[in-house]
Amino acid sequence: MFFPDKYPKSMLKSHQVLFILTGFLLSLVSCSKDLSYENPALAQSGPGNFYATVDGELWQADSLQIAAVNDSGIVAITGISKTQDEISLVLPGFQKGVYAVNGQSAGFALFTGLQGTAADPYLTNTSTDASKAGGIVNLATIDTVHKTISGTFQFNAYQQIGMTTKTVTGGVFNNIPYTLSASDSGQPPPGGNADTILAS
Numbered sequence: 001m002f003f004p005d006k007y008p009k010s011m012l013k014s015h016q017v018l019f020i021l022t023g024f025l026l027s028l029v030s031c032s033k034d035l036s037y038e039n040p041a042l043a044q045s046g047p048g049n050f051y052a053t054v055d056g057e058l059w060q061a062d063s064l065q066i067a068a069v070n071d072s073g074i075v076a077i078t079g080i081s082k083t084q085d086e087i088s089l090v091l092p093g094f095q096k097g098v099y100a101v102n103g104q105s106a107g108f109a110l111f112t113g114l115q116g117t118a119a120d121p122y123l124t125n126t127s128t129d130a131s132k133a134g135g136i137v138n139l140a141t142i143d144t145v146h147k148t149i150s151g152t153f154q155f156n157a158y159q160q161i162g163m164t165t166k167t168v169t170g171g172v173f174n175n176i177p178y179t180l181s182a183s184d185s186g187q188p189p190p191g192g193n194a195d196t197i198l199a200s
Helices: 009-038 040-045
Strands: 049-054 057-060 064-069 075-080 085-091 097-100 108-113 134-143 148-159 164-180 196-199
Touching: 049 085, 075 164, 085 134, 085 164, 108 148, 108 164, 134 164
Parallel strands: 064 164
Antiparallel strands: 049 057, 049 164, 064 075, 075 085, 085 108, 097 134, 097 196, 134 148, 148 164
């Protein structure tokens, strides 16, 4: 059971985003399966690559890969594996650069199992101890012609309830399709750099 008064505001904010992302992504999973049956060419071409090593084991987003950008330029890059394990990277700006994802940044990363309870995710912003939580995301390429993004990531994510850490290394997202909010003109919105370590 979720009791808001027992958790810090940063965790509440992360949980709200997580629940919204989960609902949005589950609706996309059902839509993407329908599209692949209707159009075999879409099923064959597929998106890019999204993978990492989680606690020494290969994780690969072979069920869903997507990035969504809202009007404010906040981008959520999400992948779900066939075993229903999710990695999401939420960045405060949509511009090339290296972003911190930790307890002091607006951006964060998470790892969660969707088959269990999504209320207990591993998050990068739940501890100021860098050995437990924190990391970086390098948004290296934004292809506005093909509407894809590419980059790398690594982070430690901490679960406060279980007091355990997940270590995510060697993360890569390559040619992941992104969608803009309905009110956008087709170009990425201007990105902020408040939590960008290096921006180009």
